[in-house]
Amino acid sequence: MVNDGEGSHYKINTTTQDFVISVQLVRQVDGGMFKAENSSGEGKCVVVFVTDKPTTPSLSYNEYPFVGNKANLTCISKVQRWPSDNSENMSFKYYWNRESRQPNTIFKRSDKGTSVTCQVTDDRGQESPSSNSLILDPYFGPDNVHINQNYKQFPVTEGQTFGPVNCSADCYPECNYKWIYLGRVQSYSPVLYIPTINRHQSGVYGCYVMHPNNAEKIIALNITVSVRYSPVFRRLTFNTGLKKDNMRSIIEGESLKLVMYIESFPVSMINLHSPDNLIQPLVCTIDQQVHSYTTNIEGLKCEETGKYTIEAHNGIGEATMISFDLDIQCKPKSIIFQRSKVAIRLNSIEETTLFIVSNPKPNVTWIQNSPYTWTISRVGVSHKYFLQSTIKISKYPLNRQLGLSICNKIGCEIEYIKTVPKGKPDGVKNITIVNIAPYLALISWYSGFDGGAPQNFSINLESTTDGSRTITVPSVERDERDLVLIMISGLSTDAYYNGHIVSCNKYGKTEVEFEFETEEANNDLSKRETIIYPLIICGIIGHIIIVFVIIFKYKEKYKDSKLQILQTGNTETTNTLVMYDNASYPPSTDNKQSKLGQNASMEGTESKVVDQEWLKNDDKRIAYSNDETSADSNNSEDFYDNETDDTHENDTTPIDRAENCGKRDNFYEEMKRNNTDCDSDYDALKK
Numbered sequence: 215m216v217n218d219g220e221g222s223h224y225k226i227n228t229t230t231q232d233f234v235i236s237v238q239l240v241r242q243v244d245g246g247m248f249k250a251e252n253s254s255g256e257g258k259c260v261v262v263f264v265t266d267k268p269t270t271p272s273l274s275y276n277e278y279p280f281v282g283n284k285a286n287l288t289c290i291s292k293v294q295r296w297p298s299d300n301s302e303n304m305s306f307k308y309y310w311n312r313e314s315r316q317p318n319t320i321f322k323r324s325d326k327g328t329s330v331t332c333q334v335t336d337d338r339g340q341e342s343p344s345s346n347s348l349i350l351d352p353y354f355g356p357d358n359v360h361i362n363q364n365y366k367q368f369p370v371t372e373g374q375t376f377g378p379v380n381c382s383a384d385c386y387p388e389c390n391y392k393w394i395y396l397g398r399v400q401s402y403s404p405v406l407y408i409p410t411i412n413r414h415q416s417g418v419y420g421c422y423v424m425h426p427n428n429a430e431k432i433i434a435l436n437i438t439v440s441v442r443y444s445p446v447f448r449r450l451t452f453n454t455g456l457k458k459d460n461m462r463s464i465i466e467g468e469s470l471k472l473v474m475y476i477e478s479f480p481v482s483m484i485n486l487h488s489p490d491n492l493i494q495p496l497v498c499t500i501d502q503q504v505h506s507y508t509t510n511i512e513g514l515k516c517e518e519t520g521k522y523t524i525e526a527h528n529g530i531g532e533a534t535m536i537s538f539d540l541d542i543q544c545k546p547k548s549i550i551f552q553r554s555k556v557a558i559r560l561n562s563i564e565e566t567t568l569f570i571v572s573n574p575k576p577n578v579t580w581i582q583n584s585p586y587t588w589t590i591s592r593v594g595v596s597h598k599y600f601l602q603s604t605i606k607i608s609k610y611p612l613n614r615q616l617g618l619s620i621c622n623k624i625g626c627e628i629e630y631i632k633t634v635p636k637g638k639p640d641g642v643k644n645i646t647i648v649n650i651a652p653y654l655a656l657i658s659w660y661s662g663f664d665g666g667a668p669q670n671f672s673i674n675l676e677s678t679t680d681g682s683r684t685i686t687v688p689s690v691e692r693d694e695r696d697l698v699l700i701m702i703s704g705l706s707t708d709a710y711y712n713g714h715i716v717s718c719n720k721y722g723k724t725e726v727e728f729e730f731e732t733e734e735a736n737n738d739l740s741k742r743e744t745i746i747y748p749l750i751i752c753g754i755i756g757h758i759i760i761v762f763v764i765i766f767k768y769k770e771k772y773k774d775s776k777l778q779i780l781q782t783g784n785t786e787t788t789n790t791l792v793m794y795d796n797a798s799y800p801p802s803t804d805n806k807q808s809k810l811g812q813n814a815s816m817e818g819t820e821s822k823v824v825d826q827e828w829l830k831n832d833d834k835r836i837a838y839s840n841d842e843t844s845a846d847s848n849n850s851e852d853f854y855d856n857e858t859d860d861t862h863e864n865d866t867t868p869i870d871r872a873e874n875c876g877k878r879d880n881f882y883e884e885m886k887r888n889n890t891d892c893d894s895d896y897d898a899l900k901k
Contacts, residue, residue, distance in 0.1 A: 309332070355384050443479055636667065639667075713730075
């Protein structure tokens with residue numbers, strides 16, 4: 215027998231073909247190839263392997279464990295076999311606190327302090343001893359990253375302190391922090407603090423949390439810092455290029471487009487202050503990228519020309535303002551005649567007045583031929599004008615419509631002045647009766663056309679319970695369309711009243727009927743109602759007094775403005791073009807008296823009819839008694855000639871309004887003195 219491993223030879227004498235060789239206490243050196251041969255050198259070989267348990271494994275980390283990652287451990291051991299056959303067919307087992315687990319187990323934070331070992335089994339089933347023990351202490355984080363007080367969106371006012379804002383996270387070991395704004399590091403700590411913040415520090419701030427042992431483990435949280443500050447005007451642009459003396463100019467009806475560049479946070483509310491101090495909120499389209507506010511202002515009127523102020527406010531600090539001058543041009547408009555008609559007599563000169571709004575200043579031209587010029591006066595600093603001229607008609611008819619052409623460079627308006635013969639006043643308009651208490655009524659109306667002479671008013675009331683009474687309205691100067699308010703007391707409760715409002719001037723009177731009922735008195739008023747009811751009545755009376763005061767003040771202001779216009783030099787006369795044609799001669803006084811005598815002989819004629827006939831026969835021929843011919847149909851005729859005025863009365867002489875109707879008797883007496891032959895007729899008329 216030959217052992218090639220040691221090269222030793224052993225001789226055994228045997229006569230059998232088969233035999234067994236036993237080796238006691240096998241050693242590593244006993245492994246190798248054995249050969250049995252006969253004396254002739256022929257034989258067979260056999261390999262003997264000597265084996266032992268795998269070596270004790272060595273357990274280590276491939277990378278340091280992080281919570282959430284899979285276990286990445288290395289267990290190293292060797293198969294013990296001689297001669298070596300390079301077999302690596304081994305299996306591994308891992309034990310976590312002696313509990314078997316899969317090698318790809320995911321680390322948890324609860325695994326901290328766990329003992330991990332491994333053991334190897336070779337291909338012959340021999341198990342190695344247990345490896346060294348690893349005590350787990352896995353890293354984790356950053357987890358649960360948050361910012362205190364949920365500063366996701368933080369508003370702060372310019373000039374204030376911002377912070378401290380704390381950023382925190384769960385990390386092992388402790389994480390690294392930094393705050394970044396616009397790519398620049400603001401802080402290397404978990405705390406962001408700005409002692410005095412300004413508007414240029416608005417924006418997104420990021421808190422970056424990084425694990426010190428793994429730069430790839432990083433989490434960022436952002437907050438938006440909004441710095442509030444009061445608005446600042448940077449620029450104002452207009453859609454109109456018209457500019458004169460630093461004043462922008464548009465035509466009424468056009469839209470004024472404004473683009474305002476305002477730095478503001480939060481966005482501003484925009485108000486427009488007009489020259490008359492009215493405040494109008496503006497609806498704007500806002501572009502926060504360029505800080506622009508765009509709006510279109512519609513409906514501007516030329517009366518609103520003047521200095522405008524734009525106010526921007528957002529609740530932070532003071533509002534900011536910017537002003538500009540705006541000239542709004544318009545053609546003549548809002549034409550109002552002081553009286554709806556001009557009462558006139560043949561060859562008398564009557565004044566006509568109208569008010570107008572115009573920008574630029576208007577000029578006025580009579581469509582019919584007239585030598586009378588217009589005086590144009592400006593009212594204050596507005597675009598309101600006060601226009602005055604005179605009218606004289608020297609041939610019939612007296613009922614005419616005299617055309618005016620009122621123009622400026624923007625456009626023209628045609629208006630007509632209606633002339634009528636002087637006569638009794640028109641009736642009052644819009645009578646309103648308010649029974650404010652069972653015994654108290656408030657009556658209001660609007661004055662009608664005065665017929666060409668001062669008028670006054672009285673109220674005739676009739677009732678089956680109270681009988682009749684006449685209430686004289688205090689005489690004050692009133693224009694057409696003036697409001698008149700009268701309180702009537704001492705009425706009976708639960709009564710029906712029929713009444714007339716009488717408008718009277720020296721030519722006659724006009725009555726307008728009305729009716730109303732008073733309320734039934736309530737004798738079962740509670741104690742509280744007996745106190746409150748008189749207070750309500752006093753309050754109503756107080757409001758009425760206030761209305762009277764306002765009307766009085768307005769009329770006084772109106773009078774003062776007219777007087778001021780007439781006294782100032784801010785006037786201009788226009789339209790001196792005069793054309794003449796043949797004029798009619800006025801009727802003679804004798805003719806008037808003779809016709810009056812004819813009327814006086816009529817049976818059943820009342821005094822008011824005489825007044826009306828006096829007007830008709832004095833002021834126009836019989837052929838033109840009710841002629842409404844328009845002046846447009848008489849363009850070839852002039853309403854003026856150079857004859858000396860032959861009026862039958864001085865219509866411009868002031869007359870005490872309270873005595874107008876009372877003087878009618880004297881009026882008849884004067885007629886009698888001029889017609890002594892008709893005494894009986896006049897006596898009849900007087901009756």
